[in-house]
Amino acid sequence: MKTSFQLGKIMGIPIKLHITFLLILPFFAWSFAITPPRFGFSDQDLPLRYVLSMAAAVSLFTCVVLHELGHSYIAKKHGTNIRNITLFLFGGVSSLEEIPKNPRTELKMAMAGPGVSFFIGLILTIIYSFFKPAGESFTDYVFLSPINDPYLRLVWMMAILNIVLGIFNLLPAFPMDGGRVLRAWLAERMSYIKATREAAGIGKMFAILMGIFGLFYNFWFMLIAFFIYIGASEEEKSTEINLILEGVKIKDIMSKEVQTVTSGMSVEDLVEYIFRFKHMGYPVVDDGQLKGMVTFTDVQKVPKGERKVVKVSQVMNKKIVSLQEDDDAVNAFRLMTVNNIGRIIVRKGEKISGIVSRTDLLRAVQVLGE
Numbered sequence: 001m002k003t004s005f006q007l008g009k010i011m012g013i014p015i016k017l018h019i020t021f022l023l024i025l026p027f028f029a030w031s032f033a034i035t036p037p038r039f040g041f042s043d044q045d046l047p048l049r050y051v052l053s054m055a056a057a058v059s060l061f062t063c064v065v066l067h068e069l070g071h072s073y074i075a076k077k078h079g080t081n082i083r084n085i086t087l088f089l090f091g092g093v094s095s096l097e098e099i100p101k102n103p104r105t106e107l108k109m110a111m112a113g114p115g116v117s118f119f120i121g122l123i124l125t126i127i128y129s130f131f132k133p134a135g136e137s138f139t140d141y142v143f144l145s146p147i148n149d150p151y152l153r154l155v156w157m158m159a160i161l162n163i164v165l166g167i168f169n170l171l172p173a174f175p176m177d178g179g180r181v182l183r184a185w186l187a188e189r190m191s192y193i194k195a196t197r198e199a200a201g202i203g204k205m206f207a208i209l210m211g212i213f214g215l216f217y218n219f220w221f222m223l224i225a226f227f228i229y230i231g232a233s234e235e236e237k238s239t240e241i242n243l244i245l246e247g248v249k250i251k252d253i254m255s256k257e258v259q260t261v262t263s264g265m266s267v268e269d270l271v272e273y274i275f276r277f278k279h280m281g282y283p284v285v286d287d288g289q290l291k292g293m294v295t296f297t298d299v300q301k302v303p304k305g306e307r308k309v310v311k312v313s314q315v316m317n318k319k320i321v322s323l324q325e326d327d328d329a330v331n332a333f334r335l336m337t338v339n340n341i342g343r344i345i346v347r348k349g350e351k352i353s354g355i356v357s358r359t360d361l362l363r364a365v366q367v368l369g370e
């Protein structure tokens with residue numbers, strides 16, 4: 001299933017919307033519509049109330065994209081490719097081809113996003129200050145008195161939200177930018193992997209504290225804490241795998257005996273094959289031509305009674321993901337994550353020479369990581 005849609009390209013980077021985002025955007029608009037001033041437009045008449053609320057939601061997410069572009073711009077300048085920027089439920093994610101391992105570059109890159117957010121917040125604050133109600137002090141600016149002009153209120157809301165976005169992202173925990181800043185800072189004092197572990201540990205502690213706070217005060221904090229905890233663990237794991245697999249070639253860890261199946265085979269026969277050879281996935285080859293890949297998961301989609309008549313060609317994955325023997329093992333890990341698959345076909349030239357599975361990778365990480 002397609003889970004994200006491309007909006008367009010900026011600086012050559014595809015900007016994508018994840019489907020969860022299509023749920024959160026109306027939710028944000030709705031929240032702005034029912035919230036009284038200063039943080040909403042519930043006092044406005046229809047349809048202006050909804051027009052302004054939608055405008056606020058769209059502007060907010062535009063600012064999130066600009067924040068991500070801040071990261072991307074610095075990354076590109078230092079030669080790291082950006083695959084895409086995807087807007088998710090909880091904001092944006094720039095998907096990098098690789099994490100820069102030079103702490104200074106990572107520091108600059110991590111700071112660039114919040115930098116953009118603070119900059120937008122500052123510009124909007126200046127614009128606001130030209131039009132603000134006469135005699136309004138700084139504390140009024142932050143807390144007090146509803147702004148009667150709804151357009152000026154929109155400017156104020158965006159100013160505050162951008163500043164909050166900048167501050168929130170500087171929290172010292174993965175997957176926030178502050179986690180990366182912390183790691184970069186630590187990495188100048190210890191090995192990269194140790195710095196990652198320490199930073200992830202601090203992030204997890206932070207998440208636990210935030211979760212406890214949320215338990216007593218606000219459910220949302222618990223939810224955010226949960227995401228921070230997961231983010232910290234994932235960052236730790238993927239960095240570890242990346243570092244350990246560095247310099248390891250695919251041919252060193254792949255399984256060399258490859259059992260292939262044909263597309264005309266019935267799913268029932270395939271099940272027997274799976275039992276006999278104990279692999280969970282097989283390349284589908286017809287007359288020496290690679291046609292796709294079929295796995296146990298594909299089999300499970302076919303009801304037991306129909307397995308005799310359904311052919312492998314009807315259930316196989318036709319998208320062929322393959323690598324060359326001499327490619328880095330890290331690439332296999334990356335391709336599996338990006339395509340959400342468990343195994344990759346390995347070739348030598350055009351010929352299939354092996355297969356590398358997630359299990360092969362994890363085993364290698366275990367052995368080499370000792």
Ligand SMILES: [Zn+2]
Pocket residue numbers: 067068071113114169177
């Ligand atoms: Zn960021």
